[in-house]
Amino acid sequence: MKLAVIGTGYVGLVSGTCFAEMGNTVICVDNNPDKLEKLNKRIVPIYEPGLEILFQRNIDKKRLSFTSDLRRAVEESEIIFLCLPTPQGEDGSADLKYVFGVAEEIGKILQSLPNNEFKIIVNKSTVPVGTSTAVRQIIEKYNIENFEVVSNPEFLREGFAVDDFMKPDRIVVGARNPKAFEKMRILYEPFVRQGNPIFEMDPESAEVTKYASNSYLAMRITFMNELANFCEKAGANVEMVRKAMGSDSRIGKRFLFPGIGYGGSCFPKDVNALIKTSEEFGSPMKILKVVDEVNKNQKQLLVKKVKEHFNGNIEGKKFAVWGLSFKPNTDDMREAPSIVIINQLLDSNAKVVAYDPAAMENARFYLGDKPEYAQDQYSALPDADALLILTEWNEFRNPDFDKIKSLLKNKLIFDGRNIFDPAKMKELGFTYYSIGRKPVNN
Numbered sequence: 001m002k003l004a005v006i007g008t009g010y011v012g013l014v015s016g017t018c019f020a021e022m023g024n025t026v027i028c029v030d031n032n033p034d035k036l037e038k039l040n041k042r043i044v045p046i047y048e049p050g051l052e053i054l055f056q057r058n059i060d061k062k063r064l065s066f067t068s069d070l071r072r073a074v075e076e077s078e079i080i081f082l083c084l085p086t087p088q089g090e091d092g093s094a095d096l097k098y099v100f101g102v103a104e105e106i107g108k109i110l111q112s113l114p115n116n117e118f119k120i121i122v123n124k125s126t127v128p129v130g131t132s133t134a135v136r137q138i139i140e141k142y143n144i145e146n147f148e149v150v151s152n153p154e155f156l157r158e159g160f161a162v163d164d165f166m167k168p169d170r171i172v173v174g175a176r177n178p179k180a181f182e183k184m185r186i187l188y189e190p191f192v193r194q195g196n197p198i199f200e201m202d203p204e205s206a207e208v209t210k211y212a213s214n215s216y217l218a219m220r221i222t223f224m225n226e227l228a229n230f231c232e233k234a235g236a237n238v239e240m241v242r243k244a245m246g247s248d249s250r251i252g253k254r255f256l257f258p259g260i261g262y263g264g265s266c267f268p269k270d271v272n273a274l275i276k277t278s279e280e281f282g283s284p285m286k287i288l289k290v291v292d293e294v295n296k297n298q299k300q301l302l303v304k305k306v307k308e309h310f311n312g313n314i315e316g317k318k319f320a321v322w323g324l325s326f327k328p329n330t331d332d333m334r335e336a337p338s339i340v341i342i343n344q345l346l347d348s349n350a351k352v353v354a355y356d357p358a359a360m361e362n363a364r365f366y367l368g369d370k371p372e373y374a375q376d377q378y379s380a381l382p383d384a385d386a387l388l389i390l391t392e393w394n395e396f397r398n399p400d401f402d403k404i405k406s407l408l409k410n411k412l413i414f415d416g417r418n419i420f421d422p423a424k425m426k427e428l429g430f431t432y433y434s435i436g437r438k439p440v441n442n
Contacts, residue, residue: 012083159329174206228436238436263326323391
């Protein structure tokens with residue numbers, strides 16, 4: 001098929017590249033000249049494992065191209081995917097100005113085309129319920145009839161986005177036109193050859209599905225964080241509790257890891273958008289308000305532990321930080337707990353030296369030059385009063401503990417991701433704080 005992908009962020013670039021990998025011809029459109037220059041120079045502007053090889057291969061095969069020419073992309077494509085940002089507004093709602101703005105442009109372009117070829121406009125952006133109807137109404141203003149607006153939410157985990165796209169658990173398609181269902185089914189059939197389902201439904205149900213899925217996962221994480229805090233007070237070990245819970249087939253093992261709060265581009269924004277939308281429809285989801293509040297508080301937990309250890313005064317102390325991105329295998333810093341934690345340390349007149357395997361450039365955007373940045377994980381350590389672990393990158397899981405001891409001023413670790421075993425830390429002589437487990441004092 002001939003496809004257009006409008007927007008080349010995480011979702012757009014991964015979607016366009018993976019569609020091309022399955023033999024489709026994909027035109028990716030963006031209005032950011034700096035980003036387009038990088039893409040046309042074959043530079044992948046995001047860190048996403050597995051994307052680079054597919055990106056280069058499909059450019060070579062001339063199945064993947066990049067342009068600012070929206071008209072050409074719309075004219076030449078059967079299906080037009082909207083992969084546009086829907087940032088959180090001041091009131092928590094999703095800001096749809098980019099989606100609606102592009103819908104207006106598409107309406108004008110379709111009005112001017114000489115033929116009346118059937119077009120499918122697909123909302124792949126995460127949008128509130130009713131957005132497909134709103135996009136349809138915008139395009140209908142231009143007396144366009146031979147088209148359909150489809151809701152096709154993405155379920156991509158950053159760090160695993162290529163695998164998630166190529167081998168999806170499920171595909172959700174919301175439409176009303178049988179022809180649109182048929183075309184979307186043909187497009188996605190190569191991705192679900194193992195029998196994973198394509199759910200066909202109305203657009204409103206598809207839109208709610210995305211928010212419901214992300215909010216439920218955010219709620220699971222939040223429950224585990226609250227449980228971890230309780231376990232620590234009660235003298236229990238949340239890791240043992242987590243494993244026993246996860247063995248229950250009704251619960252499952254995933255998203256039960258306690259830590260310092262969720263971040264990223266999806267969970268915080270989607271939770272708040274569903275809170276706002278549910279209020280607008282007169283059916284407020286009170287549980288999500290608590291989820292959001294608990295998550296904000298959880299991001300402050302590690303600094304509280306640090307201050308308690310130092311009797312409330314960390315002025316002049318130096319802290320090494322391992323991990324800045326909101327999760328491993330991505331360079332994404334949006335809503336990362338590290339931003340809150342580092343700013344709190346700096347506001348208390350402490351010094352911070354930070355390292356992340358992928359997010360250093362983005363960290364400078366969010367944190368500026370307020371912290372120092374290390375060349376590698378060990379060069380952050382010399383003379384630091386403590387090490388803080390904020391992202392569970394694999395390379396942090398089995399470090400050289402002798403080297404850590406020799407470089408740190410104090411054998412002191414605050415682990416916000418529970419990547420080390422407390423018994424091993426005790427044996428190695430560290431004072432060790434984690435989440436939902438008894439501290440190790442040496």
